[in-house]
Amino acid sequence: MKAHRYLSLALTGALLLAAGGCGAGGNSSGAAPAADMAAPAAGSAVYANAGAPAEAQEGLPEFYTEEYRYLAENGFHAVSTAPLSTFAADVDTASYANLRRMLLSGQEVPADAVRIEELINYFHYDYPTPEDGAPFSVSAEIAPCPWNGDTLLLRLGLQAPQPDWEAMTRSNLVFLIDVSGSMERYDKLPLVKQAFLLLTEHLRPDDVISIVTYASSDQVVLDGCTGDEAETIQAAIEDLAAGGSTAGSRGITTAYALAEEHFIPGGNNRVILATDGDLNVGVTSEGELVRLIEGKKESGVFLSVMGFGTGNLKDNKMEALADHGDGNYSYIDSALEAKRVLVEEMGGTLFTVAKDVKLQVEFNPAVLKGYRLIGYENRLLDAEDFADDAKDGGEIGAGHRVTALYELVPADSPMEVPGADLKYQTAADTGSDEWLTVSIRYKAPDGADSSLLEYPVGQEAQVAAASKDTAFAACVAQFGMLLRDSAYAGSATYAGVAEQLESLPGLEDDAYQEEFLYLVKQLARKG
Template identity: 55%
Template sequence: MKNFALFLLISLVFPTLIPAREITGVVTDESGAVLPGVNVTVENSPRGTLTDVNGFYKIQLQPEDKVLVFSFIGMDTEKVKIKDQSRIDVVLKVSALEMEECIVVGYGISSERRTKAASQSIRIRGMSTKQCLNFTDTEWDTENYATVHENGFKEVSVNPLSTFSIDVDNASYSNVRRYLNQGQLPPKDAVRVEEMINYFSYDYPEPEGEHPFSVTTELGTCPWNSDNYLMRVGLKGKSIDKSDLPPSNLVFLIDVSGSMTPENKLPLLKKAFALLVNELRQEDRVAIVVYAGAAGKVLDSTPGNKKEKILEALDNLQAGGSTAGGAGLKLAYRIARENFIQDGNNRIILATDGDFNVGVSSTSEMERLVEQERESGIFMSVLGFGMGNIKDDKMETIADKGNGNYSYIDNIQEARKVLVSEFGGTLFTIAKDVKFQLEFNSQQVQQYRLVGYENRLLNDEDFNDDTKDAGEMGAGHTVTALYEIVPAGKKDQKPSVDPLKYSTSVPVSGDYAEELLTIKLRYKDPDGKKSKLLEQAVENKLNTENSVDFNFAASVASFGMWLRDSDYKGTTSADQILKLAKAGRGNDYEGYRSEFVRLVRTVEDLDLLSKK
């Protein structure tokens, strides 16, 4: 009894002497479906976390913590007393509809294709239940995606050149994952196949010699059309150790407008940027600019080792007001120029749902503004947050025209991937205006089709034009492109265009006759004005056995075409995608490829495609 009384006294007077402990668990709905993105907080405390894609959470507790609070939009908040257990699993119930309070779902998705777990909602007072039921989803769905017109087959005798800009964006995959984890199909134009492929890294060799990247090719049988070839072209940027990276001059440009209030927007954004702040060094600097009804600076450019000061400025941000995105961009560029580091990494990181509605707001106006500023040597990264009103088209445009990249953050794990695991590739450019041009040999190739990259196509003459903008390559980054190829001699293949009356084609002879194609690559140094050329021929040599990475890239491409219901999906099926993915899983240290397998199974298990 004396020992117990002593322990009780110590715990009351010196609670910090009792070690913190960890609680884990899974959050589901009443049907047993896991709930990603649930906000798990300690009552009367700012500490908290979000559930991952599997509904799993992990949180550190202090001795004085008594209650965990589980909240999710459209569902009843659950409070659970903390006892001596180390695991707490929670089931959340869908909020009941009341006569004067209506729940309106924030997606344009029909009810038969929506699970309970998918309901992001807002309440409208003064509406009857009948009015509520007649209130359609689409009135609240304002997500925008640029139209994607799929690439078709090109006749080599007429179009021997294929020219495009590289794409290092990967927002499409995490956005598609968000939809599928909620039991919904994504909008067709949200599925950009090349971004899905490039979400994953591939085992390409480190570059050697004068160029900052290596080029790898692989030729195999096309999985969805066995009569054709599939060629993989891979680019690997040189890796740089974090300690050797040049100093950074960063400006966090953060949207704090009213649309950023939900937990998966500004609250998640703060946690994401905190991860990045922890990666900064003394030689790095950070300023913070926010915008809502107007733009303002909340933190002067501050050394990266003053983490508490930076984190405090982040933690104090609150959402409210309209969205003056153009003014925010102008102020961020001005501050970035004032603190410019010669030979350093000068970059604005814009975090928003893309909902600009005050001042410069149209996509074309934002594009011109960013194009004017990029010549100053300041790069742009865009992080998209939230759901229901994502302006994907605007965010992609800003990143592309601002010499940067675009990622979509749907949970804290994705934030860690983008801002910690891929720190160099996301934030440090090793080459800009990187363009591909492939020249196909008509004696070996009858037709070809570039899989994806529809919004990255360039005119053939743009390849040698150094004034034309193209994509940027980050340190350690990989870029992959796939071509479906119809070999020469396929008599049953319908020509894509009529034969030319005035053809000037000359048969290839000598050493070049057996080449399948030639790859040409142009790029500039990060501060360069004149491009450099890299050229590499590809033999017509088919794999007897495809590599692990070839199989996985093909499975992701198949999945993208399957979701889009592509005219070119051929024999694609869930079984075929899963077979390829399993053959391509390899050493999946981070679990991203295994997660992809689960997504494919989700589409198959929920039979989503049959409900389109």
């Protein structure tokens, strides 16, 4: 793989973006309908978004007011005193696309911008397909930990059923688009327009589309058009222009009202918000936005949040909206990322198959003395929240995969775990050879009561050498820990991660994984 290959692709993508932003019908690709969508072909090249065209970079803002929620990295817990680990599922991928943008434009990456679970969940893994109508398949593997010889690595994988496009219900979609003055840059509203034009190419004739914009105030641009009115929808998108302040809360209220007005019982009802998150009129604080969106989700309308732009990105607000609004959160750094999110991953982005998904792992103290969940810091739950259906979990879409990694400390490991040596909490023989049990709670998309699934994991999950899926996920985890300057990175180095990646078979057949190797190598060269 050559660096110039990625840089030339980046320039091509950037020039296409600059041209596409002028509008006037240049966005139709003649792509196959949704039923024929596929991941990038084997060996195909994925862009590396190296930033703006040269002429656009001259106008880059001098200020930097991006905001990220503080993350306190998970530490080790003693099984004897804290045998339960509970968290909400998370299929967001915004963190990876955002930090890719930073790395390829030469920016420093803030530690709080690195959410390791989102980096891991950006990629595809070869998990088994659910059988007999099950909502998920669950797989587990326990392998040597590549950065710590005293621990093991547990990889848990959930796989939702792939979308059945012929059986998919009708969609009622409201495009909620930020057209405030902060959105006029080349990587904001012009890219938003490209993203929604891509999506309109895959609408079905009986889908219902509304468009709401917001700046100083909100405006209903389209009210309940059907998918067979594609030219009307596309013209409305192309005519959007930026200007004014950002009254996002008004737009949210109006968008949900329209979604409820055109609500399709048993259908796919969703608001898709496109913004840089810089709300500065009306409800503006993260806490107020959370309370606003929590009231809206009871309507049965789901939410997808797409973040755009640089300099004043309010990642914390967008993630909070998605987490508390039965939604998902993506960051769009190029037209090709928009295609990945809205076309290649359309089922996962737009069609929820399970909501309020929570995981709880119980560890056996006779086998393990400690554990550490890697990532999911802002998705942690108290143990009692697991069975409480009033407590929010995460949403999983059609075809989505959820991966979680734990670093495990075996009972006979020389590694010390804080709290593991309490006088009256010695590990007892439970009479079971199971290492742990994975419990999952979830609700149907229109359900109020959760169902429970349980999966014991024992010695049979342990392998001498990690599978490709586990090894690749471990590489992504190390990459994230190094970017965060983690206290738990152990022997991990960028050069070591690159070496591990290059040893994996078939990496060149997955363009996204190949691009990840390129990023790691760039960091390794910097030392």
